[in-house]
Amino acid sequence: MRVCIIGTGYVGLVTGAGLAELGNKVFCVDVDDEKIANLKKGKTPFYEEGLKDLIEKNLKEGRLFFTTSLAEGVHPSKIVFIAVGTPPKETGEADLSFVIKVAEDLSCLIDKYKIIAIKSTVPVGALELVTQILEREGKKKGVDFDIASTPEFLREGNAVYDFFHPSRTVLGYDNPKVGKILHELFAPLRAPILHTSPATAQMIKYASNAFLASRISFINEIANICEKVGADVVEVARGMGYDRRIGEGYLNAGIGFGGPCLVKDLKALIKIAENSGYEAHFLKSILEKNEHQTRTILYKIKQVLGEVLYDKTVGILGLSFKAGTSDVRNSLSLKIIKLLQKEGAKIKAYDPKAMEEARKVAPDVTYTEDPYETAQSDALVILAAWGEFKELDLEKIKGNLKNPVIIDGVNIFDPEKMRKLGFVYKGVGRG
Template identity: 40%
Template sequence: MGDKPERRVAVFGAGYIGLVTGACFAELGHRVVVRDIDPEKVRLLRVGDVPIYEPGLGDLIARNKERLSFTLDLEEALDGAEVAYVCVDTPPSASGDADLSRVWSVVRSLAGAQDLKAVVVKSTVPVGTGSRVRAVLDESGLGHVGYASNPEFTAEGTAVHDFLHPDRVVVGASDETVARLVADLHRGVEGPVVTMDVRSAEMVKLASNALLATKISFINEIATLCEKTGADVTEVAHAVGLDHRLGPHFLRAGIGWGGSCFPKDSEALRQLASNTGYHLQLLSAVIDVNNLQKRRAIQQLNDELGTLAGARVTLLGLTFKPGTDDMREAPSTVLASRLLAEGAEVRCWDPMARPGAAEPWASTTRHPTPELAMAGADAAIVVTEWPQLKEVDWAAVAGAMRRPVLYDGRNLLDPAAMRALGFTYMGVGRP
């Protein structure tokens, strides 16, 4: 890697963010040890089997196997490590606040690390967490170790590219030395490094995701109005997005957002505001609109079919977005639960999802192809815009369905073409 200094980095957490962070730092020329407490996950990674689906990640790990290793052992991870990256989950707690138990477990485990120069939190945490981490480090005899916040802005399905070609790298640190160290770790990354104080860096991640979620909920509100007025939201969104002040991104109407970031981070920001005595009215409306979007789809199907009781309904796509196997907060979970509650028989297809045996999935049937999933069905819902759905022989499907009713929850297909094939077609915000 030329004249770039090689650093020894310990990454804690082998989930989406930890694996991408570790693999990309190895790609940049650093020696990286990724530590996780799940023996099966570490075993798989050691034999080159990546336990999550993320395009390009497996190749990156294989290419950098001389610089990248995986372990269960804390001492092995910290041996010679100059920087410890905290990349563990921070799921919502019962109170709605972020559960930081995994973060504290990692931070406290660092006591006695001889070579550490910096501890960096990449996990999404509430504003003010850095001050508490600083206090724990000081109490653990690591007062000489710097601290920084380096939030992630990677999207599943494009995470490797997003890390190596980011819009920006945000580094929050009160110490210029630490800020420079974290910036140097990213040397070779094609994107600007923006430095600021720790609290501002913590806020950037939450604010960014909240704004993206707001754009989605906004266009979904417009879609509902389009349905009532006869306008077409796809035409409206296209023209609105041509305005350089607004841009086209995240202006696609649909059945709502999901995944590991938007729901969690929006709720976390709302809870953070509540804890300060302030009510974020706009963000609360954004969350409410998203929650309603899935239920509107079920109601529209019920209106079309007359009743959902006894109806066979196929969900086309289960993951929260294409290009990933992630089911976290996926709209399909709400759709399946509501359909089952109304007495429908639920069939499913998805090329990557692994929903497991828990409800509602225990009460659904999985099929290997979209065509088989829709055979004999009364209705189908496009939940995830997998490109395979554009290759389906829809004429044959229309003949094989009991009632060819299609709710296109992602506006993926051409309404006129589907209606010409005999479908009762319903889109989101389309006349």
């Protein structure tokens, strides 16, 4: 099939490359000239395992195209995916201005029947808005175009794997013809395909993210109780996860959830509820718990280094919002760095993939060549669970630290082993 993807960010690029690999001819469109010029040469705008190879292969085999011309992407395509950003407004509501702009541009370009499928996370009502914009230009729904909701569930850090192994595909539409065509496109992925209404598809996306966020806030609450009563939250989570009714995912205690999606989507859902006359108390408490959890790391650092931090250097390992990605959007590590800097602490930091991105938003940090240089500090704080941190030479780390202090915000080490090695070690919820 011929497919156009508008927006070559984390979602659009992975979806475009993945659909090309499945044998489709895919036209990826973006307004960012530099991004498109680099992509044409096979240079990816962010790190995601396997993505560069996938793009290079499909470029070479003539199934994947990059362009800044919307017309060039839309004209040959039967399905047009919208995958632009939907950032939060001040109020928490999803900002639909990028989606609206795309709809306005599309309204003059549609010359034969297209399916407009919205991959961006948008609230109920957004499809009607896009429909109205297209109809304003005289395009007829059901004749010139149809519209669908195809929410995305991939996880940054595992995005390519998730594209090829989705847990499910959700298709929301009201014309059965749309369901048949989209089903055909996604059937090779062999995941369960849920056919439903657009409103339900959009709520599946918001509810899924809110539920994942609730699991993280839940286990963080349990972790804090574990610390008071001398229990180990890692084992508590493992013990809970064996229960098939609970499952093991998203039960890692830590510094809370950050990143580009969970907080934004949770706030948007709270607003969706509010706008329809319902106050979502439970969802609000998930957010409150999350904000509190991030601050607990600061208390832990002060417990060992003392209340006064202005004469201290804190080494930070991990800058991306989670391991496996170079994305620093709403990274809790950068938030914690800011909190520490406000207290006067100096920061040294290292990340395997995210330093270039971090430098753009946090220039007043000393970025180091490797974790051992970062450890030349008063304490080392681990804020993303990169595999290479688990393999560190801990004796060398201890030798470099002024005090043998490790605050592990992502629980990658065994507390017993760390204490035996002579560290003052504080994980999250580890008794």
